Amino acid sequence: MAVTLQTHQFEAKLKKAIQEVKLLLEAQKTARLPSAHHHCYEDKYHLVERVTLVTLASQLNCLSTLGLGRDVLAQARQWAQSSQVSFRFRSQEKCTFLREETRRVEDPTKVVNEVSVGGLSMGLTSKTVTKVTEFIWKFEVSYELELIRGVGADASEKRLLQRRNSSEEITTGSKVLPHPESNIAIRKEANITYLLQHLAEDLATPVFQIDRSSKHCKTPRRNAEVEELLSYLQTLAPWVSKVTQYLAELQQKVVKAATANVFGGHVLVPSLPLFVNGSAQATEPAGRSDALVLLCGDVGSDAGPVLSAEDCN
Numbered sequence: 001m002a003v004t005l006q007t008h009q010f011e012a013k014l015k016k017a018i019q020e021v022k023l024l025l026e027a028q029k030t031a032r033l034p035s036a037h038h039h040c041y042e043d044k045y046h047l048v049e050r051v052t053l054v055t056l057a058s059q060l061n062c063l064s065t066l067g068l069g070r071d072v073l074a075q076a077r078q079w080a081q082s083s084q085v086s087f088r089f090r091s092q093e094k095c096t097f098l099r100e101e102t103r104r105v106e107d108p109t110k111v112v113n114e115v116s117v118g119g120l121s122m123g124l125t126s127k128t129v130t131k132v133t134e135f136i137w138k139f140e141v142s143y144e145l146e147l148i149r150g151v152g153a154d155a156s157e158k159r160l161l162q163r164r165n166s167s168e169e170i171t172t173g174s175k176v177l178p179h180p181e182s183n184i185a186i187r188k189e190a191n192i193t194y195l196l197q198h199l200a201e202d203l204a205t206p207v208f209q210i211d212r213s214s215k216h217c218k219t220p221r222r223n224a225e226v227e228e229l230l231s232y233l234q235t236l237a238p239w240v241s242k243v244t245q246y247l248a249e250l251q252q253k254v255v256k257a258a259t260a261n262v263f264g265g266h267v268l269v270p271s272l273p274l275f276v277n278g279s280a281q282a283t284e285p286a287g288r289s290d291a292l293v294l295l296c297g298d299v300g301s302d303a304g305p306v307l308s309a310e311d312c313n
Helices: 004-023 041-064 069-082 192-199 224-253
Strands: 028-031 085-117 120-149 158-172 182-190 275-277
Touching: 041 192, 041 224, 069 085, 069 120, 069 158, 069 192, 085 192, 085 224, 120 182, 182 224, 192 224
Parallel strands: none
Antiparallel strands: 028 275, 085 120, 085 182, 120 158
16 A cells, blocks of 8 residues: 555656656657556666666766766775765864843833822823843854765865854853854764766766666566665755755754745756657757766667757756
8 A cells, every 4th residue: 555655646746747858858759657658678677777867967967066077086986996985074063152231121001190289280101111131142154065985084074065154143141152162063974975976987877777688687677786776866865955944944053044945946856767758850969068977879770769968958
């Protein structure tokens, strides 16, 4: 029952994604679910390989915005030939007392009392003034994203990708630390050796192919190459989730911060297991100045209904 429900939920997400894909593909091409498209068994292998290549290319292009440029990528790929390479995200928070302030707050409500003296009537107006004591704290955050070789014990085995130092003042009504005085809020690592080992020497082409002749290859899903891929993705996903969650919650720690939530909105996942009907005039995949990695060429000599490299780019 649970598996059937997950399957229906997955297909529902795919159908919604197809509506967005239609905006990107040429008019003569129609994206469809594999179950709704006539195909041969070899097409299933091509589909897995294409989706994997898109996944790796998309990850590298996203990571390039975090500082994983071509020069850093070249060094990281060299490290990955003999060592494990990881991302390490670390954040330290500090909270220190600055000062105590006292201010008077007037109640906006006024009270008027009528008083009669010697036949004369007059009004006496009064208002309430409250004395408020506030405590001001300095909240500091320092976080960094590093690329490390092994455990990063030596400076030559680390590359700093991003660093940010920031501070804000926090106001409380009592002299109690709103946050720990000093705290390593998060320290998470993610091994990306697999990603680097599946990149060609030109640093611009992801590489992945299922060995159909291997005795361990049972189906397009049950084979050593896909198992290794899933193991890597299952390691990376929690790291991304934890880092994203921390940065989102960090905004809530400073009450007066008016920073918009940069994690909101819908994101189109490009790694979609879809087949297409129709074809277009063959052209070379167009280069993009904002992309570090592009797909080059088709998966096989006859990719069948699998999305072309041009469509995926």
